[in-house]
Amino acid sequence: MAVARDIPLPHADEVPAIPDLRHSFSDRRSLRNTVLTVLLWAVSLLAAVPLISVLAMLVIRGGGRLGLELFTELPPAGFEPGGGFGNAVVGTLVMVAIASLFSVPFGILGGVFLGVVAPESRLADATRFIAKVLTGFPSILAGVFVYAWLVLAMGTYSAIAGGAALAVLMLPTVMLTAEQSVRMVPQRMKDAAHGMGCTDAQMVWKVVLPTALPGILTGIMLAVAGAAGNSAPLLFTALFSNYWIGSFTEPTASLAILIYNFSGMPFPNQIELAWAASLVLVLIVLVFNIASRLVGSSKV
């Protein structure tokens, strides 16, 4: 390749002026920069106002009742003072656990199918599309669906039905995040696994899933956090109960329904409890979100 050495630089004979490199605030470009930066800060703060005010209101109105008795006592009746919602906390955790029991294994296996086994197949395209539709699915319809399938068949509202309704909502989130995470596992790692003499199944179990684990866990945590705060699907499936959960096949209390019930009551004690329950629910969701951040960032 010939280098064009002989072509003279344009204006080679002019003496170059020393450019002014100092900061100038009156310059149009720098002025615009400042204005836009200030604007962005203002808008961001504005966007944070509703979020922070909701949290502040929860802390102010519900924080006063926060105490151990909330978790150990049952909801009070009409004019009874004190009380708590221990059964609702337990009920929520139980139903979320049941939902995870269904949605996590199926979600992960589905994600592996979508991400590794047959990413290009028609079945995968269809599944992916349906899962995406399902993520935006009105949660009350999940409740109605499970009501028709389980509650009517079992003849009773139950924790199982509540868990199933939440599972329907969690499944697409778990599956799609699992797909994303297994896709992020570099191809060269999969090649290495094959090169070592792994079967496809061994490659998935020994290399892909362990590598993708933090991402998969993040998806599970987010799905759990979303499910814990959901009330609509539980209205038709778990209903509510004023007592501790005795079996999985009886109506079961949950925080979300308790908030819904108590907030409409004419008794100040119940309204206070509804606020406290809201705060507890937000804290539970917060714990799961933080946990998802922690496991997500533990990736190398």
Place this chain on the structure above:
Amino acid sequence: MTLVEDFVRTARPRPVAAPAPEPAIDARIDKVWYGKFLAVRDSHIAIGKNRITGFIGPSGCGKSTVLRSLNRMNDLIPSFSLEGHVRFLGQDIYARNIDPVVVRRHIGMVFQQPNPFSMSIFENVAFGLRLNRYRGDYQQRVEYALRRAGLWDEVKDKLKQNGLALSGGQQQRLCIARAIATEPTVLLMDEPCSALDPIATRIIEELMLDLKKDYTVVIVTHNMQQAMRVADTTAFYSVDITGGGRTGFLCEAGPTRQIFEDPREELTKRYISGEFS
């Protein structure tokens, strides 16, 4: 060039007309197809036991394709098909009753990009042992493999650290340790140094010369000097672009010194002298 001459003199003091031992791999590949694309034709080469065989040639000449055909890595590409035979210690690995997974456990591979798993250094090396349900002293086998790969002294105090935290050259040596931990018969290396700096490259080349005592090594390299330094036998691949396609073929193979000093084929001569790459 003194380094190279040094190597040529010291590394291979074997008689010129050594009796050819039974090859570890006798590859008689007539055609390799990717769908309708003919990627390689006429590549008949015997891979000598406990020798280093180097594949050189311009880009797209099919040397990696041939290499990956030797342990059926190409089977992972759905459109791949092969005409011909590849005999590994007498058995045709493309025969119907052969399990490619088992083939790969005997013919290990080191890739162009270092690709350790996202797990501890120890677990990386132990991976193949666990895969083969090895019952024995893992500690000892892992240490041995890491020593053979020349990595032990650098990592012995941090075996629990993630393998991805090592430098590129160390990662590649970790991959070599991982590959040799299960004692494969043959080690295929697909441009193992192309992502490494010259010092790491030298270390790995010295490693290869040490490994050939116990293993048969096949290395694809883009770097002719590297082939001169390490290979006992060199195979030169070229590309045939007649008819609009790009089909690689084995142009010439022989003892490394002969290929570089006295090539028989005009194409080899031109490639060696740097006329094209």
